[in-house]
Amino acid sequence: MLLLRNGGRVNQKDVTGVTPLAVAAEHGHFHIAEILLNCGSSVNSQACNGESVLLDAVGSGNTDCIQLLLDNGANPNLPSLTGHLPIHKAAYAGHYDALKMLIPLSTKKAIKEAGQSPVHSAAEGGQIRCLKLLLACGYDVNYRMNTRNSENYRDMRKSALYFAVSNGDVHCTKILLAAGAKTDLDPLCCLLVAVRSGCYDIVKLLLAAKADVNCYFTVVNDTVFPTALQYCLKDEVMMRLLLNNGYKVERCFQCQHDNAFEAANERTIPVRNQSFWCLNLTVIDSFFFG
Incomplete structure (x- = not known):
């Protein structure tokens, strides 16, 4: 109050565009935030990165601060420059009570x-309670990230299930599959990620959900060589798991790499003559995991 009485400006921003109200909200200082609001602080101010005061408050998980901002006109649908809304932050951080407050206030238009989806955020953060809440409230388990967001990840992931699988999160994977998550929405199939990571429990869950055991990656590989093979050559348990679920071994000896092979009607070629196989397998692995 002393600073305010002596000319302190409540909407003065620092070099990152953050206001005093945003700092108070971020640290959950309810009474200070209340004073600043009463003195005219802008409740919908955004920092240079586009993060709003409400988004900062959600990061603290302090529901009193969140409610104070909402009561004073805070917009829950203001996105940051990365497109994230307060609901995304609540879901990722596992702030269950904050998430309950934001679900009815966050519009479908803003999320689109x-x-x-906040389902992606909950899966990425491994937040089981938040994930269950969002699914119970009708959020689409198969909502796909747009290209802009997907390109932030080396593997160009799209689905919430991919986040859970890549994290090795058995619980979130089980929840998403039980809610009807599809296993083939991503450029790199979830099953391949689980096989490469040696996550037997997740592989079993995906296979039980009818994931294609013979899936292969086509973005950098134009053959039908079964990609999963390279990830379990030294893992007999994983190999047997795949074989017992319909793995087609004969594909290891077939190729349609160019028109000559296509004209030969899927001619069987000895492995020793397929030097490009090793190249393709190396490219796939380094493309995503190198």
């Missing part, structure tokens, strides 16, 4: 423009 964000290009990412």
Whole structure:
């Protein structure tokens, strides 16, 4: 109050565009935030990165601060420059009570423009309670991230299930599959990620959900060589798991790499003559995991 009485400006921003109200909200200082609001602080101010005061408050998980801002006109649908909304932050951080407050206030239009569902955020953060809440409230388990957000990840992931699988999160994977998550929405199939990571429990869950055991990656590989093979050559348990679920071994000895092979009607070629196989397998692995 002393600073305010002596000319302190409540909407003065620092070099990152953050206001005193945003700092108070971020640290959950309810009474200070209340004073600043009463003195005219802008409740919908955004920092240079587009993060709003409400988004900062959600990061603290302090529901009193969140409610104070909402009561004073805070907009829950203001996106940051990355497209994230307060609901995304609540879901990722596992702030269950904050998430309950934001679900009815976050519009479908804002989430669509964000290009990412809060289900993605909950799965990425491994937040089981938040994930269950969002699914119970009708959020689409198969919502796909838009290209802008997907390109932030080396593997160009799209689905919430991919986040859970890549994290090795058995619980979130099980929840998403039980809610009807599809296993083939991403450029790199979830099953391949689980096989490469040696996550037997997740592989079993995906296979039980009818994931294609013979899936292969086509973005950098134009053959039908079964990609999963390279990830379990030294893992007999994983190999047997795949074989017992319909793995087609004969594809290891077939190729349609160019028109000559196509004209030969899938002619069987000895492995020793397929030097490009090793190249393709190396490219796939380094493309995503190198």
